[in-house]
Amino acid sequence: MSRLPKRSAFRALLITAALFALGAAAVVTLPRWLPLLPDGDRALIKFERSQRQMRWSFGLPMPGEPDLSRLPERLEKAHLKEGSPILVRIFKSEFELELWMQRDGVFHRFATYPICRWSGRIGPKFREGDVQAPEGFYTVNSSALNPNSRWYRSFNLGYPNAFDRAHGRTGSLIMVHGGCASIGCFAMTNAQMQEIWQLVTAALQGGQKRFQVQVYPFRMSSDRMARYASSPNAGFWNNLKAGNDLFEASGLAPKVSVCGGEYRFEAGERGAAGADPIDDKCAGEAAKS
Template sequence: MNETIMPHFVFRAFALLMSVIVLSACSSQFVGDNRHMVPLSPDTLQRLAAMGSSPSEPMVIRVYKQTSELEVWKRTYTGSYALFKTYEVCNWSGELGPKFREGDYQSPEGFYDVTPALMNPKSSYWLSFNVGFPNKFDEAWGRTGTNLMIHGDCKSVGCYAVTDDQIKEIYALAREVFSGGNRSFQVQLLPFRMTDANISANASSPHASFWTNLKEGTDVFERTRQPPDWDVCEKRYVFNRNDPRTNPLDPFGACPSVAGGPV
């Protein structure tokens, strides 16, 4: 056999074998390692019990860009939601303001609902879940983007990133919410804490009217300690005006009237 061909053939065979081994190793990292089924720690269970809640109770996640914080709120046995824990967001993309288009490297803002289908147990960033962008509001404005996640690994290209240890707990909290029979949990992605002072300080921003609209929803949560039902009409958010599951609004249509006058 030609001596110049033999080494090349052997090299290609060896390279192919190594690629199969490497791919198998990567696959085993994400398939069958049950990382998505790691139970909540005894300390987390104890903290939930101490606040009058449990893993199966509904939750709300609130994220604040300006201060890089992620809050998990849990419903307690009183029926009201209470703050369970605040996590540091170690990376997010862009600046204060909504996401407009695919590839703009901007982390989204708005109200979103995470369902079991949006959970990503085989994430390249340890664990993750999709926030649900674009939602009905985003689509009404023609905004585009895919795979906008909350995930681990502290890296962000349009996402909100936390540490691997943090996403293990946040993901497990979400998983247990679904195990308890809940169909979704709400995620509020916000530019900053929605106080009157912060709204006034940012009144000159081109996003000021959008943020004022978001504040309507966060005010409901602050006042009632219940996540508001949200929908979209006239290309803006409305809160607690309808049941979006059984009576959805036309995002381009007129908003429904409420007691005391129009919305």
């Protein structure tokens, strides 16, 4: 589990203590220029982890959390129905999980849930035991759901997928779950996970075979990508950005496959739920020949 240096941890605790003294609604904001510094993103992630862990310890909601007590009203206001197909997007650096729901054949963002904790750094997961949360495109079906999880309900992302296996990556049991503790997973508060679980199970029971989960290191803006142009992960992230851009331009779940060790994306179709499994198409074609 990643930890702050002792001095930085003490400062973060003091700041967070002040936060709670001001009340649960208060939010500590760091300077906007911090991520622009060398290792600024890593410092910001460490700070967020300490702040959110303290909130969890005191039983306080995460910053920016939707009103979880008013799910029916929020659905009605958004003209969305429980049981409609869903799609999930995760942004590690921003600590955000978005849940999108389909209306009139197009996905609309319904809620953004602040992630309580994820482990590791931005970048892909490589091997079992590296405590790294993965990045990529995954699909989840009903067999991946665990209502009796020790972390208050969970669903398995399905890591490693065909892309991960093509790169020799290893690991297992990478989940989205409650409990605000993570060794490679994405941990929500229990209250958030209850709402996510309700919408996930309703969608699968309503006929969606699988739902797509897109996991990104950060929001894939051109400016952010330019900052990481020299990163060893730049090629991988550019590959992910192609899928991100397709979805953001249309609100349609992209068709995703793997070939030659890369994700391949095609424009989605109106009304499609993004339920197709993500397979290595080149390997399948080679086996047939």
